[in-house]
Amino acid sequence: MSKDIRIRKGLNINLVGAAEQTISKAVTSNVYALNLDDFHGITPKMLVKQGEDIKAGEPLFYNKNNEEMHFVSPVSGELVEIVRGARRRILTLKVLADKEQNYVINKVPDLDTASGEAIKSYLLQCGGWPFIKQRPYDVIADPSVTPKAIFVSAYGTAPLAADPDFILKDKEQEIQAAIMGLGKLTPGKIHVTIGKSNRSPFNDIEGIELHKISGPHPAGLVGTQINKIDPVNKGETVWTISPQDLVMLGELLLTGKFNAERTVALAGSVIKEPKYYKTKIGAEISTFLYASGVKQDRFRLINGDVLTGVKTNTEGYLGFYNNTVTAIPEGDDYEFFGWNKPVFNKISTTRALTFSWLQPKKKYDLNTNTNGEHRAFVVTGLYEEVFPLDIYPMQLLKACMIKDLDEMEQLGLCEVAPEDFALTEFICISKQPHQQIIREGLDLLQKELG
Amino acid sequence: MKEKLHAFRVKNQDKKWFPVFSGFHTFLFTPKETTHNGTHIKGADDLKRTMNTVVMSLVPCLIFGMFNTGYQHYLALGEIEAVSNGFFSAGFWTMDNFLLGLWKVLPLVIVSYGVGLAIEFLFCVIKKHEIEEGYLVTGMLVPLIVPVDLPLWMLAVAVAFGVVIGKEVFGGTGMNILNPALTIRAFLFFAYPTWMSGDKVWVHGAVDTAGTADAISGETVLGSLAQGAEHSYSLLDMFYGFIPGSVGETSALLILLGGLFLVFTKIASWRIMVSAVLGSLAMGLIFNGIVSAGWLPEYSKFYTLMSFPYWQHLLVGGLAFGIVFMATDPVTGSQTNKGKWYYGFFIGFLSVMIRVFNPGYPEGVFLAILLMNVFAPTIDHYVVRGNIKKRLKRLKTATIYPRTSDEVDSLKTETA
Numbered sequence: 001m002s003k004d005i006r007i008r009k010g011l012n013i014n015l016v017g018a019a020e021q022t023i024s025k026a027v028t029s030n031v032y033a034l035n036l037d038d039f040h041g042i043t044p045k046m047l048v049k050q051g052e053d054i055k056a057g058e059p060l061f062y063n064k065n066n067e068e069m070h071f072v073s074p075v076s077g078e079l080v081e082i083v084r085g086a087r088r089r090i091l092t093l094k095v096l097a098d099k100e101q102n103y104v105i106n107k108v109p110d111l112d113t114a115s116g117e118a119i120k121s122y123l124l125q126c127g128g129w130p131f132i133k134q135r136p137y138d139v140i141a142d143p144s145v146t147p148k149a150i151f152v153s154a155y156g157t158a159p160l161a162a163d164p165d166f167i168l169k170d171k172e173q174e175i176q177a178a179i180m181g182l183g184k185l186t187p188g189k190i191h192v193t194i195g196k197s198n199r200s201p202f203n204d205i206e207g208i209e210l211h212k213i214s215g216p217h218p219a220g221l222v223g224t225q226i227n228k229i230d231p232v233n234k235g236e237t238v239w240t241i242s243p244q245d246l247v248m249l250g251e252l253l254l255t256g257k258f259n260a261e262r263t264v265a266l267a268g269s270v271i272k273e274p275k276y277y278k279t280k281i282g283a284e285i286s287t288f289l290y291a292s293g294v295k296q297d298r299f300r301l302i303n304g305d306v307l308t309g310v311k312t313n314t315e316g317y318l319g320f321y322n323n324t325v326t327a328i329p330e331g332d333d334y335e336f337f338g339w340n341k342p343v344f345n346k347i348s349t350t351r352a353l354t355f356s357w358l359q360p361k362k363k364y365d366l367n368t369n370t371n372g373e374h375r376a377f378v379v380t381g382l383y384e385e386v387f388p389l390d391i392y393p394m395q396l397l398k399a400c401m402i403k404d405l406d407e408m409e410q411l412g413l414c415e416v417a418p419e420d421f422a423l424t425e426f427i428c429i430s431k432q433p434h435q436q437i438i439r440e441g442l443d444l445l446q447k448e449l450g
Numbered sequence: 451m452k453e454k455l456h457a458f459r460v461k462n463q464d465k466k467w468f469p470v471f472s473g474f475h476t477f478l479f480t481p482k483e484t485t486h487n488g489t490h491i492k493g494a495d496d497l498k499r500t501m502n503t504v505v506m507s508l509v510p511c512l513i514f515g516m517f518n519t520g521y522q523h524y525l526a527l528g529e530i531e532a533v534s535n536g537f538f539s540a541g542f543w544t545m546d547n548f549l550l551g552l553w554k555v556l557p558l559v560i561v562s563y564g565v566g567l568a569i570e571f572l573f574c575v576i577k578k579h580e581i582e583e584g585y586l587v588t589g590m591l592v593p594l595i596v597p598v599d600l601p602l603w604m605l606a607v608a609v610a611f612g613v614v615i616g617k618e619v620f621g622g623t624g625m626n627i628l629n630p631a632l633t634i635r636a637f638l639f640f641a642y643p644t645w646m647s648g649d650k651v652w653v654h655g656a657v658d659t660a661g662t663a664d665a666i667s668g669e670t671v672l673g674s675l676a677q678g679a680e681h682s683y684s685l686l687d688m689f690y691g692f693i694p695g696s697v698g699e700t701s702a703l704l705i706l707l708g709g710l711f712l713v714f715t716k717i718a719s720w721r722i723m724v725s726a727v728l729g730s731l732a733m734g735l736i737f738n739g740i741v742s743a744g745w746l747p748e749y750s751k752f753y754t755l756m757s758f759p760y761w762q763h764l765l766v767g768g769l770a771f772g773i774v775f776m777a778t779d780p781v782t783g784s785q786t787n788k789g790k791w792y793y794g795f796f797i798g799f800l801s802v803m804i805r806v807f808n809p810g811y812p813e814g815v816f817l818a819i820l821l822m823n824v825f826a827p828t829i830d831h832y833v834v835r836g837n838i839k840k841r842l843k844r845l846k847t848a849t850i851y852p853r854t855s856d857e858v859d860s861l862k863t864e865t866a
Contacts, residue, residue: 234848311490351716377624379780
């Protein structure tokens, strides 16, 4: 059964350098790294000491608040370095990979007969759990809470993001297994949202409620879909998982092997040959970046897409949840009278001598310049044009800024993740850091409400 | 120059006057600042561009105001004939008219910007924050909404009051409750009423010649009506703006064009403009209805103003100017789209009501807007409450499962 959702409010940001739909195999990386910032709110407790050998799929550390929740190594090799920051906080774990990879083979539960509890403890033990995130708070799901539903977005609308239909091709078996497993963890439904295309592998999957969505970005964000399908109420919990991570869970449930392999889109105007690469979680980005070549020396390398990704550099590693790596030019240059001359090469939702409204299909080569300075909120009514959720964006942001817990909760903070505010941040005339404001608001709410 | 300015910027970063330099620097060059976290790319608009768009939409009104200043002056002296060949009548667009207007209006602009920006700079240096662009628009609005012969020192005092009390005490641009330009005008109105109302202030030269043999008068359309007199201006005169009034408020045509430009560029809210027009029409219709129903005796002092055709209220006085350029101020107006409808409607409604019933001075736009500025947060409060109520209603059907996960399986088997 499928239901159609149409999103009207939003903005497609068309950028130069979309990945061509061909997959190359990336050079094997020497070192793989887990960046602990990817696991927001998790305090790690190490299970392996520096210098010890480890198999692929063997736990590196566990969550201090839940000893069952293991985080496993993507490859086999030696834990060569634990990078620590201020107050000895662990920042990065680096594993020097073996030439021959050894995997831990876990004992697989029988998907037909296993109880939800068995599946849950299996996923927690074998490193599959961190792929499941929850709302409220946009953090790794709390295993002790039962979600009312699980949401999967298999539609990509973010600028230059990997195309889910393409990277999920021929993965129906794994997806089906993951859906069967996850189905036992919730009495509710598993909502999967796809685009209009018939190529999606989810068309033939059983045990899901299929929705078709159309419209501009953020139609592909799971937050938008939750809001339109079954919004989160106070006290409720929903889980979200990306379709590519479903494949990994599926393989874990079918073969007992934690296979960190994933297909990554390398995109952006700086890349000479933007295309897809097959690599592994935590791989050095340079192993495929230079295979495609870069056009200039100074550029911004982003782990993720241009709206929500994390800044990294050419010595960086592929993030735990990412299937996109983007490279765009840095914009650290002054622009003469940039504030009043007509603008043809940048995107704008207004028409104040900005002309992107004339050519909605045109592809732009945007850089990292902020195009103006940080200011207090002044203009109103513009965020609403790109924000399809039934939430007042500016009022919620202001509630977060003044830390008014009641107001934050009443205005719908529980329903959103920082990524939902990426578009409003992009168009913000006052250049306010919306995603950071929402992240801090969520952290505060979680701390206060527990 | 780009490199030199940058080197200068880096060298003097910790100086006290740095915000002032930075203000001018960013005026010349958009900064080389790049994104750090959050979105790595940003849209093209910033506050400077937004404010600049509003200023651009005001320029036609300013230039027209200059011509009109000269025209009204020479017309009152009897030196020229009234024009009647449409908007582009050659008798209006003469160099004499313009030069006199320039001579009178330019000092108003200079004083408004000079005093206002000086105070802004001072506060930026004290509070060590960047210079904000809010005053660019305010400084342009102020000379357009005052009578042309207003003494410059009064303007300077009023601007100082408006910027400090109206804006800076609340924290600067984006934080103020009342529209700064209207605060300035309200201050002038209550502090120096003889310079802000009556039949002597709207045409240049009328004050100086009062009581002499050469006395000229320049009554506004509303002023004539309030005294029960007929005015001598045709509808087209009122539409084109060939009437006495504050410097920039007379030309309904140019205000309309400016308004369309602002709506097209999405800088100002069309919701506020449309609803304010509707509100003023509604109030005008009510008054016309009262008159035609015969409830009001003809000797009533409100009779002439109340029988003034409802839609013509938009052509005279500051109503159109206020609706387009003042009511749409995003900081002091309603911030929710729904709230903007109520906010605008009441501005139009109250403007016409105050205009008719105000005993001393037949105009009410600035008072109506200031009043609604105060109520805008209340309107927003109820609109946002509506959203919250919807969320609470949804909560009744919430599906919350107990934290112990054992019960889930039993649930599962029950439903299976």
